[in-house]
């Protein structure tokens with residue numbers, strides 16, 4: 001069995017409990033050496049075989065998985081962040097399906113979540129933006145025409161750009177041509193959640209200059225949007241006058257909600273889903 005596991009954004013304790021268990025039990029680990037924290041491998045069994053996929057082709061990766069499967073080994077394919085975002089897992093899963101090798105996926109904390117944590121930011125602020133666009137500049141991997149930064153920028157939503165740190169001059173031009181004002185707040189988060197993390201605040205117009213000044217050329221995310229700064233509206237969900245499935249609205253002062261009657265009894269209310 002092959003387990004695709006999200007390693008999280010960098011800090012070794014940001015892998016999921018399930019992911020860590022799979023690492024502990026693995027007979028073979030193939031990890032994305034360019035971005036996965038090697039500390040995560042300390043948990044492996046002594047006899048576990050380790051491969052760094054940075055030096056391997058897709059075919060080589062699959063061959064290792066096939067060999068492991070013949071021996072009824074457990075294989076962990078360790079990807080940075082969450083494997084569903086620029087993880088190139090689909091092509092691996094399709095080849096495994098063809099070979100009848102079973103697999104599953106254990107999600108991880110994506111670096112765009114790590115970056116928001118580093119900034120103390122919320123992407124989805126009422127009155128500002130209720131949408132996060134995750135995209136990238138075109139590099140060697142093409143981006144469909146209808147998804148070019150200029151078109152996405154029209155929405156002026158919160159935006160996160162992966163894999164684009166080397167293309168900031170073009171990125172900032174396209175963001176502005178597309179619709180963001182030049183003074184729209186932006187941030188560059190380098191190695192979010194790693195010990196060497198750097199957070200740089202700037203504007204859309206100064207992205208390139210800021211990265212140059214701090215010598216940031218890779219392993220960074222570019223965040224753009226008014227969510228980084230300024231005014232927003234408070235949430236409806238926690239508004240005292242707002243009635244939800246779980247709470248009756250009160251007078252505007254919200255006194256009835258602020259007393260201790262809201263404290264949960266043990267085992268109560270584990271499964272709350274809220275939509276506003």
Ligand code: SAH
Nearest residue numbers: 081082086110111162163191192219220221
């Ligand atoms: N699956 C990963 C993304 C892999 S693509 C995820 O969910 O995060 C690799 C790109 O992700 C890098 O070029 C960089 O843009 C971004 N990235 C990965 N880890 C990062 C980190 N800790 N801090 C900032 N950017 C990171």
